[in-house]
Amino acid sequence: MSVYSQIKLKRRYLALATAWILLIATATHMAYSAYGFNPTDDGFTLAYARRIIDGQVPHRDFIIIRPALSPLLHTPEIILGGQWTYWLSRFIFFLQFACISWFGTSFIRHRLNNSMTLPDQCIFAIISFTLGCHSFPVMAWHTIDGLFLCTLALHLHSVLSGRYRPLIYVLLGLAYLCKQSFIFVAPGVLLISGDWRDWRNFIASSMPGILYIGMLGLFGGVLDGWQQLFAQTGILRVGIASYLNVHVLAGVITGITASILLYRRVHDGKQQFESNCLLGGRTLIFGTLIMVTISLFFNSTTSTAFSLFGMVCGTTIYLFLRRDYRWCSVVQTGLIVALIAWSASLSLGYNTPALANGPLAVYLAGLAYEQAKKQRPHWFTRISITTMLFSIIAFHHTRMHHIYRDQPAKKLTASIGNILPGGLSISTNPNTYAFLSDLNLAIENVLARGLEYAIVPAVAGHWPKAKQKNPLPIDWAQGTELSSEALRNRVIQSILDRRDQQMIIVQKVKAPSLASGFTPIDENDTFYFIVAYIRAHLEPIVATEFFEIYR
Structure with missing residues (x-):
């Protein structure tokens, strides 16, 4: 392919990505942003943003137990929103989730080295959006900001050359300035991807934190920052104990079983047996995705998200134990996706990987897609479209009936x-x-x-x-x-x-x-x-x- 053709193809991809993101964000914003309000979480991050606009220094002038990048990112909503501030903020929420879904799907598509088409990517990105966004309150929030920066960085990691790696690790470093639980992501990606060999990547991932400490030192907020950022000490409870449950165990077992079926190798003369194994593996994966989609109807996605997480861990464990897959991109991608989901779940108020349901689901679907090329690819397309349509219906239902700390939409008069x-x-x-x-x-x-x-x-x-x-x-x-x-x-x-x-x-x-x-x-x-x-x-x-x- 000529250089001109490559440039033309990249422009078309960029145009499609932009159109998809804006379409999804605008459609969901117009459909759901008007419904529901509670004066607790709603406006929490925006109230911090107002303080920054007023010239207050984080930690020194006001108490914030997380780094203050999220409020800084949302200051334009306060400045430009006027009487529409909450309305504008809710559009940004859906825009961020559309980006998270597209960037995460694109990253997995490139890392798994499969022949997923752009229409297929659009389908999986919609599934990612509905499962990741689920019934989470429509508001500015630090975890969503962190996920946005992480998926943007990983998308760029998969499409840009190695000379841009430091920029990518700066973005991963910025993620932990939204919420300190993302501090594990940058070093984790460095180790998993092999980028630790370039010392510039270490410096790049550390720079946001160094600059933040320097800012606090300049304005006299270091001691206050230390006192506030380390006020919570329950990482063992939210990061380990909460994962010792039956949902994770069932997910791990299902993931290992699905991987055995998908990656089973048979000798000549047993093609029918291999075909049945592939069908069984794909059925387990899409059965799990449909189960999570069904949970949207009952507003129980926070629990089934642990099953998705366990399933990704199970597939990764199985592939890592196989010598021919031990440290390939499939294993690396599974580890990175699980790491981001775990980091997002470190929370006292929302201790679940549900906000990362999208990347978790797309990773599993990507494995099934890779193996589907061997037989009946049209079957895979049909089941993908069916899952997408079902997820849209379930998403609409939960958005209209399970509004955070409020009544169903028809009662919001x-x-x-x-x-x-x-x-x-x-x-x-x-x-x-x-x-x-x-x-x-x-x-x-x-x-x-x-x-x-x-x-x-x-x-x-x-x-x-x-x-x-x-x-x-x-x-x-x-x-x-x-x-x-x-x-x-x-x-x-x-x-x-x-x-x-x-x-x-x-x-x-x-x-x-x-x-x-x-x-x-x-x-x-x-x-x-x-x-x-x-x-x-x-x-x-x-x-x-x-x-x-x-x-």
Whole structure:
């Protein structure tokens, strides 16, 4: 093929990729972004972004237990969004997931060295999108930012020459500045791919972290950063103990069995037996993918994701133990995909590899595709299209019926554009609407007294476009974000230091469960320690239906 033909082919591929990503992102955004809102997670990352725009230094001026690249990445949504901030942010969410799906599928396609066509890649990318996006809340989030950077880097790793490797490892280094659990990805890819032989790649993957520490040193936030970034110490529980379950075990056994059937070699005269083995292996793989798709209907993808992870591990273990496959690209790809899924799952609130369902599923489908070339490739195309259509139906169902911390879409009749700054075109349930309306009454009560207001414990969604800056160093004052005594004391001290300038608006009811009713906050609930402290040490001034105001 001539150089001109290669350039023309690459341009066509780039045009197709861009069109696919924009089409999927726009279609899902228009279909689902309007539904659901909860003032806890929604706006959490955007509230941090607002602080950066206001000139605050991460860790020094506000508490953030993760590196601050994610808030920085989402500052354009605050600057450009206006009253449409949440609407714009939700488009970015779907755009990122479309990119994750395309980049991940492209990486696996190139690494497995198979003859997957572009139409096939589009089919697998759609399956990847529906399984990876599943019912996860439509919001700016650090794990999604990290996955986006990882899959972008791996896509470039598979299509660019070796001289661009340092750039690729800079991207992998940036991923752990979104969430520190991704710190294992860059060294893992270095070792698995053999890129460790070039010292420049080590430096490139370390540079983002070095620059981040340098930034904190320049602005005086190193000690605060150390205190916050290492506040959580439960990696053994979320990274190992959570994987010791029956779903992973069943996945490993299924993966090994499928690999034995797919890669079985027989002597002449036994072609029918080999054909049956290949059929059995493909059936196990697509049966698992359909099982995960079915779980979308019941909003149980977080559990079945462990089965997908185990299956990838099982196939990789089997191939590694075979001498003819021991360290080939198929094994390397399986290890990298599993590593990224595991890194994404290291979380107290979402301890599952479900966000990486897409790459996990495409890797398994890619193995089946590679073996399908030996016989009946049309059968494989038909089952792939069937799986894709089924996944689209299941995805639509879960997006309309299993909305994060909210009611089904048909019950979301209250538009919050007139009561939440930046919330235009977003709808929620009547309970959440009443809660936010009452919050505005409480805020007006404080402002009428000529004072600043702070809100605790769980209304981070108010702050991204609020007219006033948050005077406290935390937007979501709960146990996960304030897991150490030092961090809790910092919040308490900030309340005491500004007692003559501000009033504290305290929730009476729990925000996470607003969709199902108004559950009172228990003073003995250590997760919301700040509520008990304020009620015990500050003076109550006035109360509304859902809030108390203290000074």
